[in-house]
Amino acid sequence: MSIMIVDDNPVNLIVIEKILKSAGYSDMHRASSAMELFDMLCIENPSTSDLQIDLILMDLMMPEIDGIEACRKLQLIEELKDIPIIIITAMGDSIKLAEALEAGAIDYVTKPINKIELVARIKSALRLKYEKDWHRENDNRIRSELQLAKNVQSSVLSLPVVTDKIKIEAYYNPSYELAGDLYNWYSIDEDRYGVMLLDIMGHGISSSLVCMFISSVLRDTITKYATPELVIAELNRYMNRLHNDQNHLNYYFTAIYLLIDTKNKTIDYVNAGHPPGFLMEKNGEAVPLTQGTCAVGFFETMDINPGRLTYQDSTRILLYTDGLLEEIEEDPTVMPESLIEEVRANGDKGLNAVVNGVLNEDTQSSHADDICLLWIDIH
Numbered sequence: 542m543s544i545m546i547v548d549d550n551p552v553n554l555i556v557i558e559k560i561l562k563s564a565g566y567s568d569m570h571r572a573s574s575a576m577e578l579f580d581m582l583c584i585e586n587p588s589t590s591d592l593q594i595d596l597i598l599m600d601l602m603m604p605e606i607d608g609i610e611a612c613r614k615l616q617l618i619e620e621l622k623d624i625p626i627i628i629i630t631a632m633g634d635s636i637k638l639a640e641a642l643e644a645g646a647i648d649y650v651t652k653p654i655n656k657i658e659l660v661a662r663i664k665s666a667l668r669l670k671y672e673k674d675w676h677r678e679n680d681n682r683i684r685s686e687l688q689l690a691k692n693v694q695s696s697v698l699s700l701p702v703v704t705d706k707i708k709i710e711a712y713y714n715p716s717y718e719l720a721g722d723l724y725n726w727y728s729i730d731e732d733r734y735g736v737m738l739l740d741i742m743g744h745g746i747s748s749s750l751v752c753m754f755i756s757s758v759l760r761d762t763i764t765k766y767a768t769p770e771l772v773i774a775e776l777n778r779y780m781n782r783l784h785n786d787q788n789h790l791n792y793y794f795t796a797i798y799l800l801i802d803t804k805n806k807t808i809d810y811v812n813a814g815h816p817p818g819f820l821m822e823k824n825g826e827a828v829p830l831t832q833g834t835c836a837v838g839f840f841e842t843m844d845i846n847p848g849r850l851t852y853q854d855s856t857r858i859l860l861y862t863d864g865l866l867e868e869i870e871e872d873p874t875v876m877p878e879s880l881i882e883e884v885r886a887n888g889d890k891g892l893n894a895v896v897n898g899v900l901n902e903d904t905q906s907s908h909a910d911d912i913c914l915l916w917i918d919i920h
Contacts (some may be wrong), residue, residue: 542566542568542595542596542667543568543569543570543592543593543594543595543596544561544566544568544569544570544594544595544596544597544598544663545569545570545571545572545578545581545594545596545597545598546558546561546569546570546571546572546598547572547573547574547575547577547578547597547598547599547600547603547608547611548573548598548600548603548629549573549574549600549603549604550600551573553600553629553652554571554573556654557598557629557654557659558571560654560656560659560660561660561663563656564656564660564663566663570592570594574603574604574605574606575599575603575605575606575607575608575610575611575614576605576606578597578611579611579614582594582621584614584615584618584621587618587620587621588620594624595624595625595667595670596624596625596626596627596663596666596667596670597615597624597625597626597627598627598629598663599611599612599626599627599628599629599646600628600629600630601628601629601630601632601637601638601641601649602630602631602632608628608630608641608646609637609640609641609644610644612626612628612641612644612645612646613644613645615645616644616645622645623670623673623674623677624670625647625648625666625667625669625670626645626646626647627646627647627648627649627650627662627663627666628641628642628646628648628649628650629649629650629651629652629654630649630650630651630652631651631652632651647666647669648662648665648666650662687746690746690749691715693753694715694723694749694752694753695713695715697723697725697753697756698711698713698723698724698725699711699724699725699726699727702726702728702734705920706732706803706919706920707734707801707803707917707918707919707920708916708917708918708920709726709734709736709915709916709917709918710892710915710916711724711892711913711914711915711916712892712893712896712912712913712914712916713911713912713913714905714908714911714912714913715911715912716864716908716909716910716911721740721741721742721748721749721751721752721794721911722738722739722740722741722752722862722864722911722913723737723738723739723740723741723752723755723756723759724736724737724738724739724913724915725737725756725759725760725763727760727763727764729763729764729767729800732802732803732804732805733767733800733801733802733803733804734799734800734801734803735763735764735767735772735798735799735800735801736798736799736801736860736915736917737759737763737772737796737797737798737799738796738797738798738815738818738860738861738862738913738915739755739794739795739796739797739815739837740794740795740796740815740862740863740864740911740913741755741792741794742792742793742794747792751780751783751792751794754779754783755776755779755780755794758776758779759776762775762776762779763798767800768800768809768847769798769799769800769809769810769811769833769845769847770811770845770847772798772811773796773798773811773813773833773834773837773843773845774843774845776796776837777837777838777840777841777842777843780792780793780794780837780838781838781841783838784838791838791839792838793836793837793838793839794813794836794837794838795813795814795815795816795836795837795863796811796812796813796814796815796836796837797810797811797812797813797815797818797830797833797860798810798811798813799830799858799860799917801917801919803919806851806852806853807849807850807851808820808849808850808851808852808858809847809848809849810830810832810833810847810848810849810850811832811833811834811845811847811848812830812831812832812833812834812848813833813834813835813836813837813843814833814834814835814836814837815833815836815862816861816862816863816866816873816874816877817829817830817831817874817875817876818830818858818859818860818861818915819858819859819876819881820850820852820856820857820858821856821857821858821859821881821884821885821888822852822856823854823855823856825885827876827881827884828850829876830848830850830858830860831848832846832847832848833845833846833847833848834846852919855918855919855920856918856919857884857888857916857917857918857919858915858916858917858919859880859884859914859915859916859917860914860915860917861877861880861913861914861915862910862911862912862913863910864908864909864910864911864912864913865877865880865899865900865912865913865914867909867910868900868904868908868910868912869899869900879899880895880899883895883898883899886898891916892914892916895914895916896914900912
């Protein structure tokens with residue numbers, strides 16, 4: 542452990558050094574003023590300093606810059622603000638000591654220095670420093686692992702599809718936490734496409750793991766069963782395998798699944814407790830996709846009532862998660878009028894134009910929940 546002693550009195554420096562050496566501390570550095578301390582720490586660019594300090598013992602009364610002002614300055618520097626500072630003072634002024642503590646010092650000792658008291662306070666401060674360093678390193682490791690998990694999540698999302706029959710793309714803006722939204726689409730045969738959008742309960746690691754679990758079985762489920770009621774029932778069977786009777790955790794997700802048949806011009810779907818997407822007809826009427834069942838994972842068996850829509854001309858479908866509705870302040874149980882109006886006005890300009898019309902820049906850069914919007918054009 543490396544300790545910096547800052548005092549303008551040479552005698553005090555010698556006394557403190559002897560106390561520290563007798564207590565077993567050998568890595569010590571001296572500074573006769575706050576300015577000298579700043580120079581040694583390369584305060585203008587701390588990353589260039591080779592000096593690693595674990596604790597600062599700082600005299601309160603010093604010329605030019607006193608201990609209080611030095612504490613304030615160190616607190617403004619990211620690389621130095623976590624170094625614990627113990628103020629050493631001959632003053633009994635409680636107001637000055639309170640100022641020092643508010644400025645960033647964590648403790649103080651008074652002159653004449655009591656050896657036992659000083660060593661005890663140093664040990665306490667170094668324990669605190671060790672704990673803070675451990676938590677910071679652990680937080681950095683967790684953030685790194687979470688970022689990797691987010692990258693893995695993003696890698697399983699479907700890429701846009703553009704053919705002479707259909708165009709499918711998505712606007713996906715996850716929150717700062719691990720995402721719980723997932724979308725995928727698959728070509729079942731030359732005429733049919735299965736499109737899934739789901740929202741896992743909660744946020745964080747548990748929802749991310751459930752999300753990845755569902756992603757791992759989604760392709761086989763959609764290409765094998767195809768029809769919406771069978772796909773949702775099979776996913777419900779998978780979700781029930783995650784239930785834990787010991788801690789009574791029941792994971793679930795809302796979802797909407799479409800089976801688009803471009804040959805027969807039909808759209809079969811199941812809405813499993815999800816915000817109602819809509820089909821935009823040529824005359825501008827928005828037809829909600831509300832038929833279906835409860836959220837997937839609530840019950841062992843589900844009573845599924847699939848819906849079917851037909852179309853003749855080119856048509857457009859929008860699916861979304863509740864994160865979008867929260868940001869545009871729409872009720873998730875009803876049709877989002879502001880989104881519908883934006884599609885009517887600027888739908889021909891494409892997905893990005895509609896997103897920019899309903900979400901401002903601040904919302905797109907900072908939001909509490911995942912935002913996802915699927916855009917399907919059937920030609």
